[in-house]
Amino acid sequence: MAGVDLINLSKAYGDTEVLHDINLSIADGEFIVFVGPSGCGKSTLLRMIAGLEKVTGGDLMIGDARANDLSPRKRNIAMVFQSYALYPQMTVAENMGFSLSLERRPKDEIAKKVQEAAETLKLGPYLDRKPGQLSGGQRQRVAIGRAIVRQPQVFLLDEPLSNLDAALRSETRVEISELHQRMKTTMIYVTHDQVEAMTMADRIVVLNGGYIEQVGGPMELYNTPATEFVAGFIGSPKMNFIKGRFAEAVGAKTLGVRPEHFTIGSGDNSWEGRVTLVERLGHDTILYVKVPDAGVLTVSLNGQHQQQVGDIVHLRPKAEFIHKFNDSGRPIAA
Amino acid sequence: MTRWLLLFILGVIAILMVSPLILTVFTSLKPTTELVNPPWAPPVNLTFEHYVRVWTEGGFSRYFFNTLVISTVDAVVMIVIASLAAYAMVFMEFRFKLLLQILFLIGLMIPVTAIVLPLFQIVRGFGLLNTHLGVILADLALAVSVFVFMFSSYFVGVPKALHEAARIDGATEFQIYRRVVMPIATPAVVTTALLEFLWSWNDLLLRLLLMTRDEMRTLSVGLLNFQGTMTRDVTGLSSGTVIMAIPVVLLFLFFQRHFVRGMTAGAVK
Structure with missing residues (x-):
């Protein structure tokens, strides 16, 4: 050896x-x-x-x-x-x-x-x-x-x-x-x-x-x-990358949120979007949600959920799991 | 309707192809007295006297042996040198590889008749006139390009990973050639053996040119003995032709399946 x-x-x-x-x-x-x-x-x-x-x-x-x-x-x-x-x-x-x-x-x-x-x-x-x-x-x-x-x-x-x-x-x-x-x-x-x-x-x-x-x-x-590349490559379904006003609000060029790090529920910081596709895997439910200014986001919910295509949902990323990246795709220290 | 038309056309072509052979066999089995009958009439009284005469008095036993030795050595040596050269071309990297490939390609394009005189001078220069070795070396040199090309097209189809796996297993290039690549190249080996044997068996020009002594002659040259300027021994010529054709026909029938596979190698994935 x-x-x-x-x-x-x-x-x-x-x-x-x-x-x-x-x-x-x-x-x-x-x-x-x-x-x-x-x-x-x-x-x-x-x-x-x-x-x-x-x-x-x-x-x-x-x-x-x-x-x-x-x-x-x-x-x-x-x-x-x-x-x-x-x-x-x-x-x-x-x-x-x-x-x-x-x-x-x-x-x-x-x-x-x-x-x-x-x-x-x-x-x-x-x-x-x-x-x-x-x-x-x-x-x-x-x-x-x-x-x-x-x-x-x-x-x-x-x-x-x-x-x-x-x-x-x-x-x-x-x-x-x-x-x-x-x-x-x-x-x-x-x-x-x-x-x-x-x-x-x-x-x-x-x-x-x-x-x-x-x-x-x-x-x-x-x-x-x-790097942003590693964040996107590791994990399935892959991490959501959000640019624009949502990222700028937290001082980043790109915001990374893994699909399993969203919760659903209304509140001050929630993002409103429409469900465009639902994949039911039994142990998980995967929603594809179109959020204005963020694009289509993948959301993975543990267990079985009842959302249907066309439903309006409010997404809330878990703050402790958010990844922030700068212009060169490097993480910004919290 | 189309099917019947096709069968008819194929039938006509088959008859045209096979009729000279049948006429030759008929003539070889007829007593001389029946030669006045039309050539397509089958022999009434079958006789093998012409075969005996050709084999003994015609010297065909000696010619047959000479031809067999030359053709067999040609075929065996050709398999070895062509496959080794093709292996190097396909699996190995070395300097001047492209130049060698171009030389082999040129070898494919030059007709034998164009270089027959310089070839004669070379063989004479080496003192190999009237030897089997002289003819064998000339045969190999003239046909090696064709068979290197054929083995190369077959080896290209051998997965590169197989060669790499053998290298990792610790095999040398020669061990990979002998134990991994050649055992799966049977169709190419059989095709080379058959084609080279056939070409060597049937060749007249080089044998006529390089071997003038009677005891060194081959069957194709021996056939000329039955044809004079003014006369022709039809029965002798026919029997000699049949004797010459039988081994090749048998070989081809026996190895037909492999032969076809070799000829179509690389045609489809």
Whole structure:
């Protein structure tokens, strides 16, 4: 096991720099998630750690060794790909044992390690099948198994759940978290899904446009976002951003209110609006309310509520949870 | 109605295509006395005497062996060199890659007949005239561009992630080529083997030019023995043609499914 340090790391394709001056220290055994919108550089950063993309600036340390110029096989890492990338001509057992067979390990040792990994991942009955005969979820487990068998220093996972359906995704999410707790190996996980990031990570790295916006625990990012971008990216449904007179009234350029931080009820400081859409989820009711000078605001109410489309409601943001941002999208201290 | 019209047209085309072969088979099985009958008349008294004559007196047993050796070596070596070159072109980054790709492309465009004289001089310069090796090297050099192109189009369809996964698993480039990429390239391998074997088997020009000694000759050159300036041994020519065609037809029938898959590789996603 080992930690990973990124020191002033950058990546450029020709004259175009896509990752700028990345500094990050990942502790040994930590589960860290890179999250951000498409094109933010999160997969490129992961591939640089894997050795699949060349580092064009700065230092990449895996454990105590500088890994900038090491080939992937010398980095002692394992990677799970979005597309599974299983070898179609090999059986599940051969796929999982491939890396060990390349190291010319004894056959009985390979079989034992494959068997252990298969038991952990409930793949025992499928060891003799080819990937083409497995479901998406089983294939993803084989890909994870292939990584486990190597007992690497660092696990890299590149959007491993994005090809699975919603039910299987949440199931596999739990399995990966349990696996991390059991193995205590450093895991670096890339996703664009902030729910995955929030539920799995010890720490989240939010990337945007090739820069790190913020690094912190899930609740830290949720409660004290360092930028307007992070505030909008973390949390579902996403934070409401209100400009104009409502923001100016509290001395901000932009006012941020999370949907769950509104209450409904009239009063001096309430905002009057008309309900344009209602989503009833059972445990929550989500209202879309058009408020003059603020636009359409998303309001998440705990439990079941009776509001209908067209109703007039009065929204009141909870003062202690309001986020205020300045011109450059930075928070204004309370 | 359209269906029947289509069937009729296809039927006519099929008859036109297959009739020379049938006439050849008929002629090869007729006793010499029946040659006065129309060529489309089936043999009345079947005989294999011409096959025996061609195989023994005509020297076809030797020619057959020569052709088999050259074609087999051609096909096997072509699979190895073309797939290795295509692997490098598709999966590896190196200097002058573009230049090499352009050279291969030029190789596709040059007709053999245009360079046959310099080729003859090169083979003679290396002292390889009248050797199987000379013909094999010339065959490989002239056709390698086609098969590098074919393997490349197949390898482009192999997901990049598969190559990357193997690199992370600790495989060297050669291990990825041998254990990951080639096992899933069966259609391309079969197509290359068949096409190169077929081209080599049927080629006349290079064999006529580079191998003048009788014991080195191949079947296509051997057929010329049955044709003089003024006369023609029709039964010998027919039997020789059938002997030459049988292995190729059998191979094609056996591997037809793979062959079609290889030829259409990359056509659709």
